[in-house]
Amino acid sequence: MEAMTFQQVIESRLLEAFAAAGIELPEGFKAQVVQSADLRFGDYQANSAMALAKRLRMNPRELATQVVEALQVEDLATTEIAGPGFINFRIKPEAWAGKVAELLGDERLGVEKVENPENIVVDFSAPNVAKPMHVGHIRSTIIGDSLSRISRFLGHNVITDNHIGDWGTQFGMVIYGWKNLLDEAALKADPLQELLRLYRGVNALCKEDEAVKDQCREELVKLQSGxxxxxxxxxxxxxxxxxxxxxxxxxxxxTFDHWLGESYYNDALAPLVETMEKEGMARESDGALCVFSSGEGDPGNDPFKEKRDGEWSDLPMIIRKRDGGFNYATTDIATVDYRLHEWNADKIWYVVDARQGLHFKQLFDVSKRRGCKAELKHVSFGTILGKDGKPLKTRDGDLPQLEDVLSDAIKQSRIVLEEKSGHLEEEEKEKLAEVIGLGAVKFTELSHHRASDYIFDLEKMVALVGDTAPYLQNAYVRTRSIFRKLEEEVVLDSEGLTITEDGEIHLSRILSRFGEVLPSVLDDLRPNILANYLLDLAKAFHSFFEACPVLKSEGEVRKSRLVLCELTARVLEKGLGLLGINVPERM
Structure with a gap:
């Protein structure tokens, strides 16, 4: 049996106490226990008595008193009733020592696997073919990757799919450019840049000459006709x-399990549309085939309605254009079908820009009407801003290319390393700059709530102080340097651990919460919960390190502190790894 977190143990004991006190609980009642927001009142808090009192027509404080009198937690914590009926729990030092001993022998560091694993499809990154990835792809790629890693670690069956844009209207322009403007040498040297040059060049020609635009359309029709x-x-x-x-x-x-782009579903589109029309899901409007509102529910929450001049009007989803062509809405419906039938998806997460919100509301509505039982979720995110507070762009007004952004982060890391780590060999500095620079970009992304915008500031991102990846990586390096300084080999085991000092207790507290925090990331698909936990852990470790000498201590105290250092290193490495961030051994 997997070890329980303190939250789980207290919740279980509370339910036993309700039963012992003769209090009948409503069906499905959960004795919810949360981490205390203010440690002055203890480590955990339960408001179960308050939640039940109204239903039982009792005074909440009297009910809390009955529960506490029947509660068996003497081995674990002291209790206190606060306010109108909150029950506060303060974990005892010996219980912290027991938990640290337990974590030391646990490869999963206190994180249980889910009881009922689900098939989760994560659709992320999804760049357009024939164009280099730009800064806008950072958020989808990094958020999607971290959610995939965390879900897998928690025990879910995760299927990652890079649904690349490889069948769009841009190919008419690219094919025209290939036939008329291609530079073979440039294609060999840097194919993506040459394809981008073709696209931009032809796009400019289309604006100048309607005949070129028509030719691009013809090239696209020829492609789609085989x-x-x-x-x-x-x-x-x-x-x-x-x-x-x-x-x-x-x-x-x-990495991705699949690269099933738009083209993969091409043959399924005509039969899909035909079926939807036959079933009455879609009807013709102005020459196009469209899906309209189901007419159920409030129009204010209906993605197929919009208000114009004070009146509700139709806002249909087009699934076949007037010219008989299909669009990405059609492809997305076919993609849902495939993921349900081929991968037996229980959940499908789309990690896509918030500006696509209406499209996904319509897609999910259509899918549910067509019988989809899976949970469909738009994992939306905000915008990356420059230091001027506006969306990040180059001097030419283009979005910066992702490769350039990553290279700039590594260069900035190298500058910091030259100042702080001049003693390292040149080759080690290069590798370290890569680890720090890429980690800085990822952590900056993941430490923010995904719905928020954030400012892209390389100097702040690679700083060794503040809420940054280098700060966390440095905490890990500090733990490893302690073990390098040991003059003799130390066997770390769980016997005789003593946790008494405030710094030791607080570090133990944060370490024990890893198993409580990680599952909560999936409640609203927010990796920033894990990122912020790791910052709390690093701060707790630095405070412990300053207040509780490790190498100068002796006996059981020294061993206990070394165990805390080892566990800190393991949790930092695992937690950062789940965010896709590596840790160096030296900095």
């Missing part, structure tokens, strides 16, 4: 694009 020449060009574009994308994914250590 023209061999255009299909071969398209295949080459996808091939070289994937090579370019893989370089960045390898650098970020991001």
């Amino acid at each position: 023209d061999q020449e255009n299909y071969a060009i398209w295949e080459k574009c996808v091939e070289v694009s994937k090579l370019g994308l893989d370089k960045i994914y390898d650098r970020l250590e991001v």
Whole structure:
């Protein structure tokens, strides 16, 4: 049996106390215990008595008193009734020592696997083929990767899918450019940049010459009709694009189980639309085939309605255009079908920009009407801003390319290393700059609530102080340096651990919460909960390190403090790893 967290133990004992006190509980009642917001009142708090008192028509404080009198937690904590009926729990030093001993022997560091694993599809990153990834792809890629890692560690069956844009209207322009403007040498040297040059060049020509625009449309129609020449060009574009994308994914250590792009579903679209029309799910409007509101519920919450001049009007989802072509809405409906039937998905998470909110509301509504039972979730996120508080762009007004952003972060890390770590060899500095720079970009992203915007400031991101990845990496390095300084080999075991000093107790408290915090990340799919926990852990470790000498202590005290250092290192390494961030041994 897996070890229980303090939260779980107290919740279990509370339920036993209610039963012992003869209090009948409503069906499904949970004795919810939470971490105390203010440690002056203890480590944990329960408001169960207050929640029940009204239903039982009792005074909440009297009910809390009955529960506490029947409560068996003497081995674990002291209790106190506060305010109108809160029950506060303060964990005893010997219980902290027991928990630390337990964690030392636990490979999972107190994190239980879920009882009922689910099939979770995570759709993230999804760049367009024939274009380099830009700074806007940071959020989807990093958030999606971390949620996938955390879900897998918690025991879920995770399927990651890079739903790349490889069948869009841009290919008409790219194919026209390939036939008329291609620079073979440039394609060989840097294929993604050459494809981007073609796209931009043709896009400019289209604005100047309507005939070029028409030719691009013709090239697209030929591609979609199966023209061999255009299909071969398209295949080459996808091939070289994937090579370019893989370089960045390898650098970020991001992997996917599948790369099923828009083109994968092409053959399913016509039958899908035909079925939806036959079933009355879609009807023709102005030459296009559209899905309209189901007419159920409040129009204010209906994604197929919008208010115009004080009146509710239709806002349909087009699934077949007037010219007979399909769009990404059609593809997304087919993609849901595939994920349900082929992967037996229980949940599908779309890690996509908040600006796509309406599209996903419509997609989820349509999918539910078509019988989808899986939970569909738009994991939306805000915008990356420059220091001026506006969306981050280059001097030319373009979005900065992701490769350039990552390289700049590594360069900035190298500057810091030259100042702080001049003693390291050149090769080690290079590797370290990569670990710190990439970690800084990821942690800056993941430490913010995903719905918020944030300012991209490289100097702050790579600083060794503040809420940064280097601060956390430095805490890990500090733990390892302690063990390097040991003159003799020390066997760390769980016998005779003593946790008495305030610094030891607080570090034990934070370490024990890893198993409580990590599952809560999936409640609203917010990696920042884990990121902020790791900052709390690093701060607790630094405070402990200053207040409780490790190498100068002796006997059981020394061993106990070394155990706390070892556990801190393990939790930092595991926690940062779940965010996709590596830790160096030296800095």
